[in-house]
Amino acid sequence: MRLWLIALFALCCLWPAQAKTIVYQRHQAKEDPQLRYVTAVLELAIRESGVAYSPRISALVMVQSRGLDELRRNTGLIDLTWTMTSAQREREVLPIRIPIDRGLIGWRVALLKQHRLADFARIDSLQALKRYRAGQMHDWPDTPILRSNGLKVDTSDQYESLFKMLAAGRFDYFPRSLIEVREEWLAHAEMGLAVEPTLLIRYPAALYFFVSKQNRQLAADLERGLNKAVREGKLQALFEQHFGSLLKELNVSGRRVIELRNPLLPPQTPLQRPELWYRPGE
Template structure:
């Protein structure tokens, strides 16, 4: 039913556009892109915004001019999803893969950070470092409670694997809760951790991390587009793949994530596989050409066989 509705919307859009506008007018129609405000103490949000502009620029000749409107107040994940479903205040956002979002919006099948979020490190307090250093398998992580924000994709991963999860409502509050010993570990990607640690040194100096102990899974980050604008999803997919082919995507990615890639894929990292039920094996092969090769080679042997 979901696929049928998406196809119907696309047909109606194309029909309406062709009858309402002459070819020259179609080219000049302005695409309004409405993006929620997401506040993080790391540079990946800035990167995503630049990548969005790049994808839109690459497709301007085919789809026409655009205007991006950024909200100026923080939008929680559940509110972002509701905004996508309504398609008025928000029509594009980004997130690590979530099965629920796949059923409520259009997932653009291109991994925005090459799957780099698949390796997960942990902020913690100094008293937990000795225990973290002895972790030798996934089951050893069960001794720790895990902090997560409401609506985070990693919360679903942890809950599905029967971990003890303690929830906080807002991003900044997670660090306050960790420092207050409300939970033991706060899972972060390499690029989040490296950016956030600079902030924590002054705001939450008791928080630390183990650079050698991690979990890993298949956790791509995608653009999600409102079902009401399937043509925008098509435009972004074309733009991203065009930027990848031209080398512009890699150039932008390396400007922001070179250090994080080295950190995540360091030979000294002991990364233990955890299954992610938000994604399918088919999704992996759909986006494999755009993943970090070393990471794809690490993930692939752990996936269920293709159906």
């Protein structure tokens, strides 16, 4: 009997642990421009963490605020989302403070109607930009950031409606991050929109993974995996693989830059770690 128990114990130790499921948020976009890259980052973080997790997308489509509320209430509907950080969001849910976008969520170029290109080619200051109306989602941190800098913003509670509103002339431009704009432009090619080629609107921001405050082990595992990926250059390599040619194509270093303040940026943002942030020409 004793030998049988020893053999059974040894077998259990050798049997691989069943992977824990991570359910991540399904966003509103028909073709989510961040999804391929962010899921690749999540899979990299899992591999580097050394813990067996199996990620899958949620069945239910949610706006950002709904996903964050599910995590805040720890309902179990989702385990993880990714979104721009803010002080309020970090009070309510648990951030993993590695900017998976390397800060580019705050580097914005304008989607606009073709006939507006000449107008925006003449913009050379924040004051000049204030003449035009931007469009954003009602629950995105970008909305109060833009407004706090004196910019006019119209909002919608439906992501796809913003493209229709832009095409219909309800507002003048839709500021989109460098990691989103090309996919969004291609997905709405029939609307006659253009990517403005001369201007960059920039504010300090970070795209993080967020989990429930009751799921600290998941946060610790993913943070460990991401930090290991950064130390070994794997996150930077994945970023370059997805966005290197795009950033050259968008001529980031050749654009006129309008710098904005971000009053929502938490003081814990790891700005002192240069290896986490994108720098043109690196």
